[in-house]
Amino acid sequence: MAAEKVVLTGANGFLGFHVRSALKEQSVEAVAIPLGDAYNSWRSPASLEGMDRLVHLAGVNRGSESEVAEGNVLFARQLAEAIRQCKVPPRIIVMANSVQSLDKSVYGLAKSKSAEILGAAAESVGVKFQDVILPNLFGEHGRPFYNAVTATFCHLLARGERPTIENESQLTLLHAQDAADLLLGCAPIETLERLTVDLTVSELLYRLQEISRIYTQGEIPDVSSNFERNLFNTYRSFTFPGDTPILLTQHADARGSFFEILRSHGGISQSSFSTTAAGVSRGDHFHRRKIERFTVLSGDATISLRRLFSDKIVKFRVTGAEPVAVDMPTMWAHKITNTGPGELCTSFWSNDIFDSQAPDTISEAVEL
DSSP: OOOOOEEEESTTSHHHHHHHHHHHTTTOOOEEOOOGGGOOTTHHHHHHTTOSEEEEOOOOOSSOHHHHHHHHHHHHHHHHHHHHHOSSOOSEEEEEEEGGGGSOSHHHHHHHHHHHHHHHHHHHHTOEEEEEEEOEEEOTTOOTTTTOHHHHHHHHHHTTOOOOOSSOOEEEEEEHHHHHHHHTTSSOGGGHHHHOEEEEHHHHHHHHHHHHHHHHTTOBOOOOSHHHHHHHHHHHHTTTTTTOSEEOOEEEETTEEEEOOOOBOSSOOEEEEEEEOTTOEEEEEEOSSOOEEEEEEESEEEEEEEETTOOOEEEEEEETTBOEEEEEOTTEEEEEEEOSSSOEEEEEEESSOOOTTSOOOEEOOSOO
């Protein structure tokens, strides 16, 4: 899909982070429109002028019943006002709606009403409206005890705690990066059902417990399916940087030394090896879904990482004399720099075979 001019509401929320991360693959920086008390009746219409796509992500899902009901409808009315004031409105208006809009809860009714308001505004200015009904979302950097049960389970397991189940129920889960592709038109809406996975809360917890048990040993769990890979990426976002680097056991005798770099429990993978001259860096990119592990075999290096849309850099100083593994979290820009006087030798492992047509390797400097 060709790069579009995109404007977002709710750009700083959980789904907003994932949508903005997905847009970086197209080299698109979205324009953000604030709603609620920060709404500006003059600037907002101007921000919409000539845009290709408006994606409405903002919502109120916590608070009193009146705050939830009135807040969501207020957001929709403010946005509808801005749409109607545009001389050249966005070509397509997309609402990230919730499956709860199909029930009679206060939140569900508010989301349903919001969709009606935006749909009417789109029709009044002659543009397309898409009401995308999303199921339970999960993904990297979700907010525990707020966004979803997956985030809560991951948070607790990463801290060594034992989650409990208060209400057993059936879940339909969709990874936030897949939701972003749907909302941005990178994947057809008709594929939504194929991208979801149905399981109970207890089944979800069991899978995450297994992921945690295996990864605590420094091993990679079975990531042969997209869902398992996405669930693993979600879990490990809660372990970084506290559980990094992963210590590797080295065995040495008169013949030399030996250590295992990685044990993988399932899925395809690719291993590679590089040498890097003194003072040179490799990387300055990020991945949306790819799992990648760096292990320095000889020499000295610094591995630097920065989460997208943040300016804080995390650094690990590593050496082949004391081998460790550093796994690159998804949606973090990263690079490795040879900081020693001689040649740096590094092993790289990823969970997929490199495809030049779909590399999932997106240029992004660690140091801004």
